[in-house]
Amino acid sequence: MSKYILEMKQISKHFSGVKALSDVNFKVEKGEIHCLIGENGAGKSTLMKVLSGVYPYGSYEGDILYEGNVQQFNKISDSVKTGIVIIYQELALFPDLTVYENIFVGNEVKNGGMVDWNKTIAESKKMLNKVKLDVNPDTLIKDLGVGKRQLVEIAKALSKDVKLLILDEPTAALNEDDSENLLELLRELKSQGITCIMISHKLKEVISIADKATVLRDGQTICTLDAAKGEINESNIIKNMVGRAIEDIYPKREKQAFGGKILELYNWSAYDPQLGRQVVKNVDLHVKKGEIVGIAGLMGSGRTELALSIFGNAKSYKVEGDLVIAGISKMLKHPSDAINAGIAYVTEDRKGDGLFLYQDIKSNISAANLKGISSNGLINDNEEIKIADHYKKSLTIKASSLEQIVGNLSGGNQQKVSLGKWLFVGPKLLILDEPTRGIDVGAKFEIYTVMNELIKQGMSIIMISSELGEVLGMSDRVYVMAQGEIKGELSIDEANQENIMQLATQ
Structure with missing residues (x-):
């Protein structure tokens, strides 16, 4: 029997003529913690959506072998039935339902065709014990902190007899204590035979927890690094992620009065x-x-x-x-x-408060300063394009065009659009709230470089960061x-x- 629980072979995926994945090969051994890393837009989430059935069989090229058998998942429930469960960065919980209702939603414990609520509560307590979360199952999700909600999601996955657990940026919104608790839980699940794939931008976490780490860049497999061989270290990861060595993650700037x-x-x-x-x-x-x-x-x-x-x-x-x-x-x-x-403020919640995800790049960049592109109450479309193009170039926003929908951009490029939106108002003081949350090391370096340039031009910055x-x-x-x-x-x-x-x- 193969030592691999998962093999993805020659996976390719196109979106409107753009190749998001190109002949990707990805192997995961049974019982290991395997990190999937790369810059925003590298194809990590796309690859996991292919695996989980979000992108159904036939919409991509290549083969998925799971427990030695070729799979043809047409929807998420198909992969769940085999023991593959994915937890996304934006948690899929119902805030106004209880903990126990969320754990078993869509997977209800039934007796004679009716939901057995007493047994559901009893089973939810078992799942909560497994993730070491001491909360009353009757608690509403909205009354829990982010760290505890993340554990409820994992309890929900365990209720489905998970064999392969996929976590997409699980610690992005957690503080250091909650992050370490989550990583310790993953180690515990590993000891119980559960295999984990974790997507993360936090290199220290990858170094701390990964048995192996596969690097994607521009939709292609670059390499798989092995902790047992001493290959998983910061400089090696960065070099493979961005295609160059970043000697100093925080770019130096000249001291000035x-x-x-x-x-x-x-x-x-x-x-x-x-x-x-x-x-x-x-x-x-x-x-x-x-x-x-x-x-x-x-x-x-x-x-x-x-x-x-x-x-x-x-x-x-x-x-x-x-x-x-x-x-x-x-x-x-x-x-x-x-x-x-x-004064301008770049919010920590770029998706919820910072951007219009269903609008294009140029509309988002002009949104906070429409008077700057208007005359007699009418928006000058040519001026809007000119301004948006300026920030697209100066902030190196990677997009097919200014008409690209912001919700389809990677996290790092969304953050650059949010930054461009507020730079267009011409602030003297820029407040950046968690400016690099959930973005990769290459995009972070670019954001830091922009910050240094703004300071050089005489702007002031308040930076809030965890x-x-x-x-x-x-x-x-x-x-x-x-x-x-x-x-x-x-x-x-x-x-x-x-x-x-x-x-x-x-």
């Missing part, structure tokens, strides 16, 4: 009426011209709430304190006030938040992962 203070906050607080509590408390903060100020902290520390309260109080918090822009005290009651004052390496690699100065408060301010020379985490956990 900072200008005057662009933004000052004094005793700044924000109260969220929906939550019934303060989300930002007595913050004192400043940003100078030409400076990148990092804001670090754990999820829920108030970083995004601080950004939103600055950017025209987009969530209608009750704010108190003083906000000063270029020496002038301001009261920004709406995002349009912030834009007029020279990646400590990113905070340390790109910031000139760091504020650390916890429980809505600034717990410390560190120069980049004195900042390190240990003292940041010490402040973040106060």
Whole structure:
């Protein structure tokens, strides 16, 4: 019997004449954790959609061998029946249903044709124990944090007698503790004989957990690296992913003298009426011209709430304190006030809040500054194309044309469109909230390079990030938040992962 649970041979897939996969070969051994890595647009998710039946047999070329047998999956349920379960980055849970209902949705425990709810709850408890999640099965999904929701998804997969578990960026939205807990769970599942394929952009996680790692680039298989042979290391992964060595993930920039203070906050607080509590408390903060100020902290520390309260109080918090822009005290009651004052905000949720996914690139880039391409109330289509083309080139957005639908772009290119949208308003201060979440190392390098160029041109940046390496690699100065408060301010020379985490956990 073959040692491989999965063999994908010569897989090719086309979209409107564009070859997304070209003769891809991919093998996974039974009982291993196999990481699938590559830049955004490399074909990782497409390959897994071919495997799971999202793209049915006949819509691609090549063969899928699973447990030694050629498969012809025509829909997702076909692959699930064989024990293949995929968990996507955007979790497929119903927020207003309970944990136990979500675990067994579509796979209900029945007795005589009727759903046996008592047995369903009892079985859901067994699944929750397997993933080491201590929650009441009656809990609504919307009342759980992201990390616990991810575990519910895995419990749901285990309820289907999974043999091959596929996880697409499972830790993208998790903090470090939840990420490590998830990785430990995957190791536990491996010990129970479950094979895992994990798509991830987080190289440290790949190095930590992968038995093997297959690299895709431009829809082709580049290589498979073996941890047992010492092949899975950062420099080797990057070289194969991007086709070149990136000596320093964080590009260097020339040291320059900072200008005057662009933004000052004094005793700044924000109260969220929906939550019934303060989300930002007595913050004192400043940003100078030409400076990148990092804001670090754990999820829920108030970083995004601080950004939103600055950017025209987009969530209608009750704010108190003083906000000063270029020496002038301001009261920004709406995002349009912030834009007029020279502030732009690139949200952490580019798909939910940052972009119009069903519109094209040019419409998205112009969306925040329509007056910049309008005359007498009418949009100048030629000007819109000209502006969009400028940002497509300057931000190296990879797309077939300006008419390409943004929802069809890779995560890194979506982030560049979101960035271009806000650069078009001409800000003096750019707030970047998790600017590289869910994008690959090559796209990260490009985003960092753009940031350095903007600083060189005299812009100022506030960068919120959960990646400590990113905070340390790109910031000139760091504020650390916890429980809505600034717990410390560190120069980049004195900042390190240990003292940041010490402040973040106060």
